[in-house]
Amino acid sequence: MLKTIYILELKRLLNKKTIGLFLIFSLLSLYFIQIGINNYKNVIENKETFQNFERLKLKQYNNYNQYGTYGFRILFIPSPLSIYFVNSSTISELTSNVDSGERLNIYNSFKGRTLFAEKSGGFKDFSGIMLLLGSLLVLYLGYEAFIHKDYLRFISGFVDYKIFFFSIVLSRVLNLILFFLFNAGISWVLLKINGIEFLSSEYIHLSIYIGILVLMMVFFLALGTIAGSFKSSFVGFVMVIISWFVLVFLIPGIVNTVTAEKSDNIVSNYNLELQKLKSIMDFEKLALKKVGITTENNIESVRKLIEKYWNDEFKQIQAFEKRLENEMEKNIRLFQNLSLIFPSTFYLSTSNEISSKGYENFILFFDYIQTLKEKFVRFYIDHRYYSDAPVDKPTVVESFIKGDENLFYAKSLLPKSFFKGVILILFYVIGLLTISYFRLKKSLQL
């Protein structure tokens, strides 16, 4: 019976209008994949330029004092999976400057061409198009499955209503899965043509992403079936539009606003910088009072003072940054927990992390910079105050960075509450289909 109804439903879907819609949708997603590919290739090319520039910069330093003052930069390199999430993830482009001072700079450059780069948080990528247009298409598919009441009444005279209802839903779900797998397949072909390779872990995350995408679409299909089960097809259509708007725009907007408002509780960057500056200024006043300017004669006293700084003031500065990190993490958890509630926000939250340009990777990047900073400050102290090089004469500066240490290769991740989100969507789907089953039966009554 399922096979018979599946064939009928497939033939019903394979009309010029639906095929046209699907083709346009697929072409649009391919277009955005290509944009993502170009964007990623740019990042990889920039990586080479970045590292060459850092090496050149190092050659300009005359001594470790200059190296410590100007420091070095770290570049955030997203995973190749970011091709699917160019515009919709949190991080677009990220760099950090690490020096021996109290400041920890993580920034997005707005100078030059980057001023005009696409800003994050939109729909203009594969993932965004899937949500924006895919959800509308699928809502319509669900709605269209049940609006033709005379047809359903006629067929239900020949097939048990329960079997008929679930066969139609399963057929549409199957066709949905095939369609999105087809899109994933052609996107993979495009990636191969452009020479982009994924690691096995990236394939796993891509599969998880496709799985979540399909699950979210099944949710929208189930919602669409409720719209189709109204006696009046006009009322059902209005419900389609309203639910699309609410789930795709309104609710994600509310979640983002709540998260942004709660982030007011996080210590401000200015306050943090002020606290760190006060710490270091107090130390510098003390150092000036006790030993004055560093010379070869007072180097032992300076070393003792520097070790005090390393054990006290520097640890205090690190604690301030750690506090900021903890507060940011708390807000990230809030965002992820709020995002769990609705499938569209859960999809956005999961896509954000799978893109490798999400909040989890930002925290890992932050941690990585902190670790490097600690090592760099120690490196600076050792070379500035413990080496044989004369304090006031030029010297060859050894690079702190070995290999690709100044590149942070972000990996695709999942949000912490991922499995809860999946289970919740499944509950939603079951609930919606149950409502749709009983509503449709009632609406088939004359």
Add this chain to the structure above:
Amino acid sequence: MNLHIEEGEAYVLLSSGDTAVNHLINIFSGMERDFKGTVDIDGINILKGWNECSKNIVCLSPGSQWPLDMKVGNIISFFRRRMDICEDEFEELYIKLNMETISQKRISEVDEVEWRKILFALAKLKKSKNYIFRDFVKGMPLDFNLEFKKNIQLLKKSGCSILYISDDVFVAPEIGDRIGFMKKGKLLLELKAAKMKKMRLKELYFQFLVER
């Protein structure tokens, strides 16, 4: 309402209102299970043995809410698979419905006469013994009406019971053996078709008023 339709009999139920008729159709199509009284199909209670009953009953009421861009051929193929029709039977249906021309047409492109013929032919594939029609010949041309009456006669001869629900007092004695007049769910008057054919409309109306 107390109504019994014999095997090989066609009963026309005349009613002007929709509510009671809709209830009846909903009960016979299994969509309404909350009603007082008993409805039996071939001696099986419709509430207790719906699975059995549903195999032996066909409800046909023309309606426009069909997926208009669906090809007629796809619907026929579905029924062919569902009803497990043999080659010969399918060939017969194919020729009868002029499927060569119609099968590639979309439902929106098929005219109402052809469409009702298709629906009736598909309904007969179920090989049920009980048929319920609602206004099936309303607004249709004369040759369709004649063909429909012929089909009803054939169904009656094969032992099928037919309930035809309508508000058309002129068609009633042409189709039915007995005619019932229903108002607000109550059967007010019942006449044999032969007697009704002899009555003038005014006579019929007065008799109805008396019973009411």
